[in-house]
Amino acid sequence: xxxxxxxxxxxxxxxxxxxxxxxxxxxxxxxxxxxxxxxxxxxxxxxxxxxxxxxxxxxxxxxxxxxxxxxxxxxxxxxxxxxxxxxxxxxxxxxxxxxxxxxxxxxxxxxxxxxxxxxxxxxxxxxxxxxxxxxxxxxxxxxxxxxxxxxxxxxxxxxx
Numbered sequence: 587x588x589x590x591x592x593x594x595x596x597x598x599x600x601x602x603x604x605x606x607x608x609x610x611x612x613x614x615x616x617x618x619x620x621x622x623x624x625x626x627x628x629x630x631x632x633x634x635x636x637x638x639x640x641x642x643x644x645x646x647x648x649x650x651x652x653x654x655x656x657x658x659x660x661x662x663x664x665x666x667x668x669x670x671x672x673x674x675x676x677x678x679x680x681x682x683x684x685x686x687x688x689x690x691x692x693x694x695x696x697x698x699x700x701x702x703x704x705x706x707x708x709x710x711x712x713x714x715x716x717x718x719x720x721x722x723x724x725x726x727x728x729x730x731x732x733x734x735x736x737x738x739x740x741x742x743x744x745x746x
Contacts, residue, residue: 594728600707602732605683608706609636612720613643616679616704619718623679627652627671627701629694632683632731636706640681652697654690665693675701684729685712685719 600608625648628637634651641649653669675698684707685691691712695703707729708719723729 593726596724596727597730598723598727599730599735600732605635605706605732606639608720609639610643612636612704612706612718613640615718615720616640617644621702622677623702624648624677625650626679626681627675627694627698629654629680629682629690630669631733633681635733636683637681640679640704644679646679652694654693656690665689667693670697673698675699678702679704681705683707683731685709685716688712688715691715 623644623646626637626641626646627650628634630651630653637649641647650671651669652671653667655666655668656664678698678701680694680698680701680703682690682694682703682705685705686709688711691703692715695701695715702718703716704718705716706719707721707723708716709723709725709727711725713719713722
């Protein structure tokens with residue numbers, strides 16, 4: 587295991603149901619702001635599912651994407667921008683599943699400086715870069731999203 591992988595001491599598995607509940611909670615908070623966004627920009631790939639739920643809940647029909655890669659399993663590497671948007675970001679709601687170190691968020695915020703940025707989950711290093719999030723998790727936690735996992739037996743924390 588590399589030194590970068592060692593920084594994750596905990597796993598936080600998120601089920602489809604929990605992701606939907608947490609994303610709906612984010613939708614409620616966004617709705618309560620009283621702002622009407624003209625479009626959503628999802629940060630792919632993680633932001634696609636939350637963006638779909640939020641678009642439905644807020645009645646937004648225009649969804650675009652910025653496509654950035656940086657992770658290979660638990661190791662974050664160099665930012666690779668596959669698709670960008672040249673826009674100020676006015677009346678744009680950026681959605682991602684998670685802000686971790688903030689590296690991706692910085693790139694997206696530079697692309698769309700006037701946009702409102704919301705994530706479902708946030709870690710301490712990245713949370714200052716987003717405007718709104720629902721759940722904070724510790725920096726040493728790897729969030730296991732439902733599209734990245736399958737159900738299987740795991741050893742209890744205290745051992746067998």
